[in-house]
Amino acid sequence: MAVEVSSAPYSISNESKSKHDAKSGSDGLGPLASVKAKAGVDPSSDSASDTALVQRAEITAGLADSAYDLVAYLERAHVHLALGYPDLAAGDAYRALLLADEARNEGFEYHDEAAEALTRYDVPQVLEGLEGDSAERGAGAAYRLLARSLLQAGCLSSAAKFLKRGLDASPNDTELAATRQALEAAASKRIGHSVDIFAPGTLPETTLVRREVYPWNTHEPDRFSEESLTELNTTLRRFAPKCAVQVAVLPVLLDGVALEGATCSQLGVFAVEDIAPGEKVLEEYSLLTANNRMKDSVCDACSSELPRDRDGVVMCDECYDTVFCSAHCAEQAERYHPAVCGTGSDEIGKDPAPHEADESLHLLLLARVLALASQGEIHPLDVPEVKYIWGDFTPHPTLPWSFEYNVETPLHILETMDVDIYAHPEYDLWVLNTLYAKFRGTASARKNPLDGKPDVAAVHPYWCLANHDCDPNVSWDWAGTIVLRAREERIAGVPGVKKGQEILNHYCDIRLPVSERREWASGPLGGWCMCARCKREAKEEEWASEDEGAELGSVLEDEAKRRLAKAVPTPAVKVAVVERHEGRHQMTSSAHVVVRQSEDWTRVLVASKQSAASDQWTLAFSIDQAEPAGLTLLRNAHLIELEGRLEPANAERIETISNPRIVRINNRSRGPRSSLGAPTLVVAWHTSSSFVLQDLHISPDTKRLIAEISDFGGPISPANRRFLPALASIDVPDVVLDFSQWECAVVDPFVANALYSTIASLLVRGTHVTLVDFNLVFSCMADATVPMRPARYTALPRRAEDAIKYRVRNTLRAGPECPDARAVEVNVRQLLTHLTVLSADELRSKL
Ligand SMILES: C[S@@+](CC[C@H](N)C(=O)[O-])C[C@H]1O[C@@H](n2cnc3c(N)ncnc32)[C@H](O)[C@@H]1O
Structure with missing residues (x-):
């Protein structure tokens, strides 16, 4: 079967479509007309896509009565493909696959319901031509659909993953064979040469999609209606008394080109009274925040830094590892925290690989909305923090979409929150896609000063209604609340905001030259900025371009000299x-x-x-x-x-001791580094360089490595970050990490991260890991939220255990043979039994 390949699955959308939705569903229609109206279809229309929309509405209504019916999900996946939504098809096929697993495994939570739903069919059309019992056929059909729809969506890596699973189960399946051919063709086109599609890490995963207002979306308010504007302004008045949300006329922006003349209507924030230079314009508090570091000392609710002395800080009584900066935040958090308290769901997405920092923040924002919706028992799109956000405005695809971040992990989060993902259609994939679209371009992120990677993000739904200008009349600052203040100085404009003028925010660093500003702001703006300043400076640049070459050379040279001088x-x-x-x-x-x-x-x-x-x-x-x-x-x-x-500790040479029972080696030892067959090797580490481990020769006779890890040399040590992973590369069956020499300085989050990752890598490799006096080091961690405990206390603090578990899980999931989610959980639990916590005295008595 030929498979169409497209990397931009979403069809054209515009704001008027949502108004059309709002009007549909009127009373007094006949049954078919009523289904059509609910599906967002004109009752008088008879086109193929409208027929598909009606089918979709019928299947969705059926699912409300029979939520565990994998056949219905498969059928809806086909309809989604016909409608040009391969991403939604993949979401349905994945649920069908999960339900097939439920039906096949008696111990699974929804086994009875999923198996019972299958007994209602003889051989449904979607399972024809497949072998095995109904559940096996269901799984086979789901693999086919997953591979095909993910290929169409452009998520090649996940397409290959499900294709392989399908082929492993049914090697002679002709439909899968056709998809394989199409995937190989698509992969070589995208990569530029032919590749082995099943080799790990070969295929791209993320694709770009555009914002879609789905025809059946009845949760998109008509933002220009009087009712909406009144609701928005009633709230806005509380924290921006001199402002109002109004309709704004903005230039239409394109990527990489300046388009003159075309305009569109959107919303903006306007002054309803004069605002003096330096005066506060708006101060907004938001619970829609995210922080992607597992060990970070920020408030769980507002994401502001916790006070160093912990004054006023409140901890959740139920799960002691959630901290709020104030009683106010703890109180506000009642809107979402009970939904995630103690479930472990708020660990998912933390400590991402650097290139996934952005994605993880968007995922965590999504998770926060899901928690707000679940706790408030409202539809996620009606959560006040997102209801009026329009999201991405561009007509071309700009939103990253991947199976992992849009389908798999959100479902995992919901399951961890104990949400029955089948019985709650409000968490359908189209809802998650819409939420993601709302965050992109409106979320602000803060970078960690240590590594420059974004690690905190927030959406402030009113602040983000203010449009951009490169000569802004306000500046903003975010620490707990976001504050807009009228500028005392402007580039060309007059400071202060007069009644009737628009509040002009800025989405990029306005000190940059025009080309860099345009590049930076083109993400949130959806194209090249066409503000008066940009147009003026772009003209000036054009005139100056002849001298540009010579000038650039001298600027670079000056910069190089300046850096070297420092x-x-x-x-x-x-x-x-x-x-x-x-x-x-x-x-x-x-x-x-x-x-x-x-x-x-x-x-x-x-x-x-x-x-x-x-x-x-x-x-x-x-x-x-x-x-x-x-x-x-x-x-x-x-x-x-x-x-x-x-590096003062490195002043001496490295030494060799031959044939002892224990070899103690440290970075002050002499000679080439070799354990020379000693059964126990002790590496003492004093936070200097990791090179001592690089070419350490470990004899197969060495059964145990004891690494003494101290904080000598300072608390913030890049060397410790490197040393710990280097430790993980040493292959001995038993590794002891001895922290008894740790002096209780602060442990920076990178060292904590390196430590947890090292323990996880060792466990996954099958190593037995012992932590000695670990509570000492744990209590030094920047955001350790337990009070200092006796140094000899030997239970692993729960946060630490969760952090290790999380990394073990991720390592297993990232492996080339990634088992399914449940097998991963079983494995995680089993691997954690190889972790022991001892006091230093207990270690000595063992040696
Ligand atoms: C954060 S929102 C601002 C509020 C938005 N106008 C609304 O109606 O919700 C960002 C979007 O507003 C539009 N926008 C903001 N500033 C603009 C500008 N100077 N020129 C054109 N469009 C702008 C872009 O479409 C951008 O994607």
């Missing part, structure tokens, strides 16, 4: 490079290097000099980038003399 080297480090040659170590070269840490602690700069006499730097790099030559030089060094302020 680099103040610490005393030089002498490094000898020793290479292994025919089993022996030989010194091959030596060099002086200067090691220093960048101000933000995220980079290590190394400058190497050929001789001590020369004072010229020849090299500077960031450890985040591809491994540069200087780092290899350090890694290969077997003799390191460090005199620098940062």
